[in-house]
Amino acid sequence: MSKVSPKKHLGQHFLVDQNIARKIVEQLTLPGGVEDVLEIGPGMGVLTQYMLEHKEYRTTVLDIDRESIAYLQQHFPALGDRIISADFLKTDLSKLFPGKFAIIGNFPYNISSQIFFKVLEHRDVVPEVVCMIQKEVAERLASPPGNKAYGILSVLLQAFYTIDYKFTVHENVFHPPPKVKSGVISVVRNDRKSLPCDEKLFFSVVKNSFGTRRKTLRNCLKTFNLPPEVTTQPVFDKRAEQLSVEDFIALTQLVEQNI
Numbered sequence: 001m002s003k004v005s006p007k008k009h010l011g012q013h014f015l016v017d018q019n020i021a022r023k024i025v026e027q028l029t030l031p032g033g034v035e036d037v038l039e040i041g042p043g044m045g046v047l048t049q050y051m052l053e054h055k056e057y058r059t060t061v062l063d064i065d066r067e068s069i070a071y072l073q074q075h076f077p078a079l080g081d082r083i084i085s086a087d088f089l090k091t092d093l094s095k096l097f098p099g100k101f102a103i104i105g106n107f108p109y110n111i112s113s114q115i116f117f118k119v120l121e122h123r124d125v126v127p128e129v130v131c132m133i134q135k136e137v138a139e140r141l142a143s144p145p146g147n148k149a150y151g152i153l154s155v156l157l158q159a160f161y162t163i164d165y166k167f168t169v170h171e172n173v174f175h176p177p178p179k180v181k182s183g184v185i186s187v188v189r190n191d192r193k194s195l196p197c198d199e200k201l202f203f204s205v206v207k208n209s210f211g212t213r214r215k216t217l218r219n220c221l222k223t224f225n226l227p228p229e230v231t232t233q234p235v236f237d238k239r240a241e242q243l244s245v246e247d248f249i250a251l252t253q254l255v256e257q258n259i
Contacts, residue, residue: 004044004067015046015106015132017173025050027130027166027186028057028104034127036060036097040088040105040115043068045076047104052078060096062086089114093122102128109134109178113153116141119187123160129187138165138183145244152210156203159195159245161187197252205252209240217243221255230258 004014015021025047028037035058042048042061051059060082063069069085076083084096089111093101103126107115112133119126132138136149141157142165143149157163169182195202209220218236230236235243235251243251 004065004071007065010065010108013106013109013174013176013178014043015169015173016175017169018046020169020173021046022050023167024106024130024132024184025054025104027184028102029128029186029188030057030102031127031188032100034100034102036099036101038062038093038096038101038103040103040131041068041108042072043106044071047106048072048076048079051104052076058082060084060101062088062091062096064088089118093125097125100125100127102126102130104130106132106182109137109180112137116153116157116187120156120160123189127189129161130184131187132169132182132184134178135168135181135183138185141187142185145247146242148241150241152207155206155243155245155248157187159202159249160190160192162190163187195249195252197249198256201256202248202252205255206240206248209243209248209251213240215239217251224255224259226255226258230254 037057037059039061042063062084064087072083140149140151140154142163143154164186166184171177209217211220216237218231
């Protein structure tokens with residue numbers, strides 16, 4: 001098999017620039033003695049080849065595309081049974097890794113947000129993610145409060161991870177070229193073990209707060225039926241994008257006390 005045909009329904013855009021591939025792999029730090037790394041969507045192994053240069057990493061690759069799996073088995077026999085044919089979003093990760101593992105990949109743009117929601121679910125065993133995603137999404141995840149790009153996933157991820165926008169990748173280094181630029185980000189677990197509030201409620205407060213971006217929190221959080229004397233507090237005059245993670249935690253605690 002010479003090459004894998006990119007499939008539109010899988011959102012495949014194969015990176016062909018070797019220098020960028022090497023640079024993406026170089027962003028990986030593997031904190032705390034972690035050895036296992038899962039590469040999502042390796043395609044034809046443009047990142048995989050540089051991962052395998054790091055003998056200290058135990059690399060596992062996972063792809064939903066059977067043609068890619070066949071290509072990887074042919075070209076990277078050293079991976080052996082660590083070439084997994086599966087859908088990441090439906091995979092039981094605890095069966096693949098007994099302990100902690102990092103994640104790397106050129107994520108399909110159409111499921112990048114879903115990948116991060118799954119990372120959040122496994123945050124206690126995923127200390128680091130290095131990935132290339134759509135530039136607009138990468139900027140959103142790394143965005144600080146007060147920025148229009150700041151949104152639901154920015155808050156939820158930043159509650160547990162430090163996100164660093166590394167560099168921009170242009171369309172012309174892919175086959176086929178996507179219609180948008182890409183961004184590479186590093187996502188590293190912070191020291192927060194758990195939230196000092198109800199976690200499900202925190203997620204709900206954040207999602208509702210961004211429900212209608214132009215409206216104040218007073219309007220966005222009507223669904224919680226808070227007492228009028230609570231919603232006269234200054235925080236309810238703000239919009240969601242003005243609140244930091246710590247502000248959202250305090251807001252969740254306030255909601256928790258009054259519902």
